[in-house]
Amino acid sequence: MNAILRGVRVIDPLGRLDAPGQDVWIDGGKILAIYHHIDAAGVPVVDLTPPDGVDPCVLCPGFIDLHVHLRQPGDDEAETLETGARAAAAGGFTHMVAMANTTPPIDTPERVAEARLAASNLPVSILQVAALTRGLDGEELVDIRKCVESGAVALGDDGRNSVSPRQLAIALAETAHLSRAVFVHPEDEEMIAQANGTQGSVTRSPIRPVETETRAVNLAVRALSHARSGHLHLQHLSSEGSVASLRRARHQGLAVSAEVTPHHLSMWLPVAEEPDPQALRKVNPPLRGELDRVALVQALREGLIEAVATDHAPHRAAEKSLAYDDAAPGMIGLETALATCITIGGMGGEWLATLVERLTVGPHRILGPASGVPEPRLRIGESATCTLFDPNAEWTVGETPLHSRSRNTPLIGARLRGTVLLTLAGGRVIHQDPARVPIVSEQVTSV
Numbered sequence: 232m233n234a235i236l237r238g239v240r241v242i243d244p245l246g247r248l249d250a251p252g253q254d255v256w257i258d259g260g261k262i263l264a265i266y267h268h269i270d271a272a273g274v275p276v277v278d279l280t281p282p283d284g285v286d287p288c289v290l291c292p293g294f295i296d297l298h299v300h301l302r303q304p305g306d307d308e309a310e311t312l313e314t315g316a317r318a319a320a321a322g323g324f325t326h327m328v329a330m331a332n333t334t335p336p337i338d339t340p341e342r343v344a345e346a347r348l349a350a351s352n353l354p355v356s357i358l359q360v361a362a363l364t365r366g367l368d369g370e371e372l373v374d375i376r377k378c379v380e381s382g383a384v385a386l387g388d389d390g391r392n393s394v395s396p397r398q399l400a401i402a403l404a405e406t407a408h409l410s411r412a413v414f415v416h417p418e419d420e421e422m423i424a425q426a427n428g429t430q431g432s433v434t435r436s437p438i439r440p441v442e443t444e445t446r447a448v449n450l451a452v453r454a455l456s457h458a459r460s461g462h463l464h465l466q467h468l469s470s471e472g473s474v475a476s477l478r479r480a481r482h483q484g485l486a487v488s489a490e491v492t493p494h495h496l497s498m499w500l501p502v503a504e505e506p507d508p509q510a511l512r513k514v515n516p517p518l519r520g521e522l523d524r525v526a527l528v529q530a531l532r533e534g535l536i537e538a539v540a541t542d543h544a545p546h547r548a549a550e551k552s553l554a555y556d557d558a559a560p561g562m563i564g565l566e567t568a569l570a571t572c573i574t575i576g577g578m579g580g581e582w583l584a585t586l587v588e589r590l591t592v593g594p595h596r597i598l599g600p601a602s603g604v605p606e607p608r609l610r611i612g613e614s615a616t617c618t619l620f621d622p623n624a625e626w627t628v629g630e631t632p633l634h635s636r637s638r639n640t641p642l643i644g645a646r647l648r649g650t651v652l653l654t655l656a657g658g659r660v661i662h663q664d665p666a667r668v669p670i671v672s673e674q675v676t677s678v
């Protein structure tokens with residue numbers, strides 16, 4: 232690719248740059264120059280200058296997603312590493328962190344190494360979380376040190392939360408020496424089992440009162456304070472009460488971070504109609520009320536919650552067309568994350584630069600430098616890992632086929648604002664909108 236992108240807003244949070252009206256020259260996968268006007272003989276220009284009063288397209292570092300489920304190994308029909316990578320690239324993501332709850336789970340150093348090998352030739356960097364406990368059943372901690380040595384960027388039993396606070400404290404202390412966070416899916420399994428009158432697996436249990444989350448958050452924070460070291464990362468917060476607990480923990484100086492999903496920021500309304508089947512809205516933790524949503528948006532804006540993470544959870548249609556109580560929880564999110572946050576997640580308009588920060592620098596900080604993930608920066612002369620998006624362009628979800636192998640989102644048919652025009656990873660074009668950025672059409676790296 233050799234082209235000048237004309238008239239874009241460049242947002243590079245770590246470089247403290249937020250400048251509209253810039254020309255960006257990308258040649259051979261490298262950013263050669265960012266300047267208010269660039270002309271170079273023979274170099275094609277993609278003119279993205281907006282009409283007066285219209286927000287410009289944004290060029291920023293590639294997005295990092297802390298939370299995806301790619302279903303490989305175990306359920307290739309729902310998603311593969313390849314289709315997941317394609318969906319990520321289309322959503323502007325250049326890095327994503329795969330959870331360990333595959334079949335079998337990634338709970339040994341050997342499986343971590345296998346997972347990394349399987350993901351090694353994809354243009355989107357797929358980073359791997361190792362399970363915290365064998366089989367995710369909360370009984371026996373994995374060999375944390377060896378899993379990290381095999382390449383795990385974090386530890387966590389996402390999907391489940393059956394580890395005891397005592398075990399969690401031990402794990403936090405151990406991961407502190409390895410500069411890795413422990414990711415916790417904060418839902419109290421005993422309370423859920425009680426509320427549903429069930430025993431055994433609670434993953435599909437439909438009744439999940441808000442107290443199941445706040446209690447789990449408080450127990451995890453207490454484990455962190457007992458451990459006296461370590462980094463606790465709270466996944467997919469969904470409620471006002473959890474935000475309050477997070478705030479208290481931070482005031483106490485504890486090393487606790489948190490993420491929020493686009494669906495909990497938006498709760499879908501009012502763009503999506505009641506989906507059919509209804510279970511398309513079923514997700515853990517559940518979509519809650521407007522007060523919760525507002526508290527989450529506020530916490531993300533102020534930086535108390537540092538990252539937007541999709542919790543991309545593909546499922547085969549058969550798993551979602553069961554009766555609501557029996558259906559699998561979760562929804563896909565890689566391709567709709569940006570547009571959901573902009574259109575109905577409270578992060579458009581004046582909050583766009585903040586949103587970029589929470590999709591790039593925030594998640595990178597949570598992973599930490601020891602993870603090996605390069606700093607999300609736009610550096611002159613280096614291979615570009617970046618995303619170009621139009622915050623205003625409207626599209627209808629599902630009108631053109633999604634890249635994910637699954638279609639389980641209640642947003643099918645919704646009209647959203649915000650489209651990704653171009654994604655580069657390590658200097659390679661991994662996604663492009665051929666209508667808006669025609670210049671690179673022949674060079675897209677197939678994924």
Ligand SMILES: [Zn+2]
Binds near residue numbers: 391416466467515
């Ligand atoms: Zn989870």
